[in-house]
Amino acid sequence: GESVGLHLPTLSVQEGDNSIINCAYSNSASDYFIWYKQESGKGPQFIIDIRSNMDKRQGQRVTVLLNKTVKHLSLQIAATQPGDSAVYFCAEKEGADGLTFGKGTHLIIQP
Amino acid sequence: GAGVSQSPRYKVAKRGQDVALRCDPISGHVSLFWYQQALGQGPEFLTYFQNEAQLDKSGLPSDRFFAERPEGSVSTLKIQRTQQEDSAVYLCASNFAPGLGNQPQHFGDGTRLSIL
Numbered sequence: 001g002e003s004v005g006l007h008l009p010t011l012s013v014q015e016g017d018n019s020i021i022n023c024a025y026s027n028s029a030s031d032y033f034i035w036y037k038q039e040s041g042k043g044p045q046f047i048i049d050i051r052s053n054m055d056k057r058q059g060q061r062v063t064v065l066l067n068k069t070v071k072h073l074s075l076q077i078a079a080t081q082p083g084d085s086a087v088y089f090c091a092e093k094e095g096a097d098g099l100t101f102g103k104g105t106h107l108i109i110q111p
Numbered sequence: 112g113a114g115v116s117q118s119p120r121y122k123v124a125k126r127g128q129d130v131a132l133r134c135d136p137i138s139g140h141v142s143l144f145w146y147q148q149a150l151g152q153g154p155e156f157l158t159y160f161q162n163e164a165q166l167d168k169s170g171l172p173s174d175r176f177f178a179e180r181p182e183g184s185v186s187t188l189k190i191q192r193t194q195q196e197d198s199a200v201y202l203c204a205s206n207f208a209p210g211l212g213n214q215p216q217h218f219g220d221g222t223r224l225s226i227l
Contacts, residue, residue: 008151032213043115043202043218044154051213089153097167098144098156099216 008087012108019077023090023102028071030092034099035064035075037086044089047075077107085109113137115219117203123225124193132188132222134203143186144216145178146202154202160186190224198226 013019025033031052036044050057050064050073057064063076073090087106091099116135124130136143142161146154147170157170162183171178175193180186190197200223204216 034215036218041220043204043220046215046217049213049215091153093213096142096159096161098146098159098170099154100156101153104153 008104008106010106010108012110013080014110015080015082017080019075019080019084019107021075021077021088021090021105021107023073023075023105025071025073025090025092025100025102027092027094027100028068029094030100031095032093033064033066033073034091034093035062035073036089036091036101037084038089038104039086047088080107080109082109082111115203115205115217117201117219117222119222120220121223121225123227125227126194128193129189129191130193130224132190132201132224134186134188134219136184136186136203136205137217139207140205140217141183141208142206142216143180144204145186145188146204147172148200148202148221150199157188157201193224193226195226198224200224 034049035047038044048059048062048064050066055066061078065074087104089104090102093099118133144159145157148154158178159167160180175191177189200221202221204218206214206216
């Protein structure tokens, strides 16, 4: 199928290394942030979320950091595996409506 | 349990034809969202339902786009008089309920629409 990673920034990491994917968001009033993973031909898959009253949240092998001062979000993936290859999107939300997605980063895992 | 289901997975139509895309949200999910994803881009919000009420349709690109959710479960996105720029993947997402704080939206695998 067609790749959703065309024309996206690319991050290439060695298998087993840690990956850090960065995202700048635009709306200072956003109160909820979320990271999705999207594989080719699939819909976005939820990874981890964070509310604006937090600056860090950890999941299994993943950590999200939120810096509201500079409107920056990052996703850290520990011990990257081949199955982590995908396009990663950050998204933000203000209130009850839809998400606003960032441009996406294509993560490539080198063996 | 079953996730969000969308049909058809692929749809090819000639310019000027009308199309209808279906979304079955996760059972019990009150909120339903439609997004449009162009190739190489992130999804863009189209419209949002809470039960059968369409609370926000600010993202619909033109009056050729129409969405409904008459019984508060299954939703249909209709595009009339399709044009080539409508070619994209149309994603549906759902989550449990507003008023419980922010929750992740769960996405289907989308319908890839190609207009010839």
